[in-house]
Amino acid sequence: MTIEYGMKDGVLLWVRSPFDGTVTYFNDIHRKPHAFRHLTRPQHLAATPPPLAPRELQVEMERVRNTCVFCPGNEAMTMEEVMRVTYGEIGGKNESYVIIEDGRHFLPDATGLSDLMWSGAIPAQHCYHVLRVAAEVVRRSMANTTVKSVLIRKHQGRESGASQPHIHIQAIGADRIFPDVERDLEVTAQHPHIWQECVDLMRELGFHIEEGDGIASHWSPFGKFGRHFEVISLQDWQPLPDIPDTRLRLFAQYTHRLLRALGTAPYDLEIHHGEGIPLHLHLNGRRYVYANIGGTLNSPADVAENVVPPTRDIVRLLARQMAEEEQSWQC
Numbered sequence: 001m002t003i004e005y006g007m008k009d010g011v012l013l014w015v016r017s018p019f020d021g022t023v024t025y026f027n028d029i030h031r032k033p034h035a036f037r038h039l040t041r042p043q044h045l046a047a048t049p050p051p052l053a054p055r056e057l058q059v060e061m062e063r064v065r066n067t068c069v070f071c072p073g074n075e076a077m078t079m080e081e082v083m084r085v086t087y088g089e090i091g092g093k094n095e096s097y098v099i100i101e102d103g104r105h106f107l108p109d110a111t112g113l114s115d116l117m118w119s120g121a122i123p124a125q126h127c128y129h130v131l132r133v134a135a136e137v138v139r140r141s142m143a144n145t146t147v148k149s150v151l152i153r154k155h156q157g158r159e160s161g162a163s164q165p166h167i168h169i170q171a172i173g174a175d176r177i178f179p180d181v182e183r184d185l186e187v188t189a190q191h192p193h194i195w196q197e198c199v200d201l202m203r204e205l206g207f208h209i210e211e212g213d214g215i216a217s218h219w220s221p222f223g224k225f226g227r228h229f230e231v232i233s234l235q236d237w238q239p240l241p242d243i244p245d246t247r248l249r250l251f252a253q254y255t256h257r258l259l260r261a262l263g264t265a266p267y268d269l270e271i272h273h274g275e276g277i278p279l280h281l282h283l284n285g286r287r288y289v290y291a292n293i294g295g296t297l298n299s300p301a302d303v304a305e306n307v308v309p310p311t312r313d314i315v316r317l318l319a320r321q322m323a324e325e326e327q328s329w330q331c
């Protein structure tokens with residue numbers, strides 16, 4: 001058995017699992033101011049860096065922004081704009097794109113260097129535009145004939161392995177179908193109604209969060225981690241770039257409500273799409289390590305404990321936000 005891996009300057013960069021084909025990447029995330037205002041975290045657990053005087057804070061924030069490759073004005077610190085790269089030049093290689101979700105590094109009312117912008121804090125409509133850009137990046141990446149599949153992925157928080165404090169998502173194109181998506185395709189080909197069945201079962205078990213417009217969000221035990229949520233669009237079985245605009249907008253709204261409800265808790269997120277599977281999103285809450293060696297998972301009665309508000313609270317929170325949002329969407 002040959003294990004595939006990549007090294008640079010004697011340091012391991014990535015390694016592919018010989019068992020399920022998953023690639024693990026390694027990042028040096030040390031020394032990056034990297035935290036969020038801990039909205040959902042109990043105060044006694046929240047990191048409490050020593051407070052800075054307002055003047056000092058301004059200076060420090062400016063220093064962080066000046067060294068962040070994602071902050072506006074620092075374009076010279078990164079490589080050429082990706083959209084200018086011609087596809088022929090990248091043939092045979094994987095493609096990796098970073099989509100900056102917002103120009104702001106810090107929250108508008110930041111009182112410390114930990115008060116970073118986070119995905120749920122941007123408005124729903126903004127979230128839709130991020131997805132629209134992602135869909136366009138997927139379309140362009142697929143124009144490279146060696147690219148077989150493009151995954152949209154996001155890490156929030158250091159615990160999830162986020163490599164940059166500035167909010168961003170990634171689009172990763174590979175010359176093979178990603179193992180998880182391949183598995184989705186195989187199972188769906190054998191059981192075309194599996195997605196509807198999942199939605200029905202989660203509803204029956206009381207795990208669903210919200211449902212409408214042919215889209216459902218719920219907690220699901222079928223994830224890689226115990227705290228696994230999904231948003232599934234049962235009506236949209238096309239690759240991401242072919243999803244009609246009105247449908248993408250709705251998917252963004254359901255996604256946004258989940259992200260808003262989960263707050264600044266660390267998570268990783270993947271959007272799976274393609275011919276033969278419905279558009280869906282997996283989100284793994286990553287605050288706490290847990291064991292599932294025996295295949296035992298905590299039931300949702302305590303799955304959200306100390307991580308996110310309990311599931312029922314999420315529903316209430318969502319209901320409140322939906323009402324607020326309906327108002328703001330009318331303007």
Ligand SMILES: [Zn+2]
Pocket residue numbers: 065068069070071072104105166
């Ligand atoms: Zn930045």
Ligand SMILES: [Zn+2]
Pocket residue numbers: 180181184272280282
């Ligand atoms: Zn999937």
